[in-house]
Amino acid sequence: MNLLLDAGGVKNGFHSVDMVFQEISLHDDVAIEKAKDFSVKCAGNIRENTAEKAARLFFEKTEMLCCAKISITKRIPVAAGLGGGSSDAAAVIRGLDRLYGTELTKDEMKDIGRAVGSDVCFFLEGGACLAREREFNLTKLRPKARFYVALETPNVALPEKKTAWIYSKYDGLAKKRHYDADRMAYAVEHGDAKDVAALLGNSLEDVVLKAFPECAAAKERMMKKGALGSLVSGAGPTVFGIFDKKISGAYEVVA
Helix, strand or coil, X not given: CEEEEEEXXXXXXXXXXXXXXECECCCCEEEEECCCCEEEEECCCCCCHHHHHHHHHHHHHHCCCCCEEEEEECCCCCCCCCCHHHHHHHXXXXXXXXXHCCCCCHHHHHHHXXXXXXXHHHHHHCCEEEEECCCCEEEECCCCCCCEEEEECCCCCXXXXXXXXXXXXXXXXXXCCCCCHHHHHHHHHXXXXXXXXXXXXXXXXXXHHHHCHHXXXXXXXXXXXCCCEEEECCCCCXXXXXXXXXXCCCEEECC
């Protein structure tokens, strides 16, 4: 999830975005077996395009026949701003490397990840990271701040190509909010839960809250539960709250 997302101008067709990522203990299950053919199956008939693309690019890079059986059990909400598809793609790259003994370096895995999607590189790194100008330029953080995260994903009708749609609306805003990724990175490494909560920020949040009022209501519910701070994650619609104590259903951060 994004503790902070600061969206800037467009460079080479993409928005320049600084972010602070934080991995949490919520995860999908990805099982990979050797097989005579290739298949990717996801419970609930959800199409996992990113995992499939990651696998095909892995076999292309390693010059191996594309043969594997990949099964995914989803726990991360789909298209919710939590990077579920990207995390599955990262798991597939690592899993295939381990299964077939190809011993790719982390940089080689990230080369595959970049071709799949910008979030994949973070999930290959894990923990907490500062990302500069999209998600490819990552700096690993050493978190001191320990906290718990509660999630709520409102049931809203999402537009096709949601993230691109959110950014197009953001581009049309007369007043855009900006946030300091360096300050958040410092808080993660040197502060506590209250310091992190005080610096939460997402340039896209105003667009998401206007498009989906249910997200604003979810933020209010988080604060009533005792959250130190609450924010829309990425392009939404998931809302998270930061807590300094364990509450029912909350997830731990992963260092």
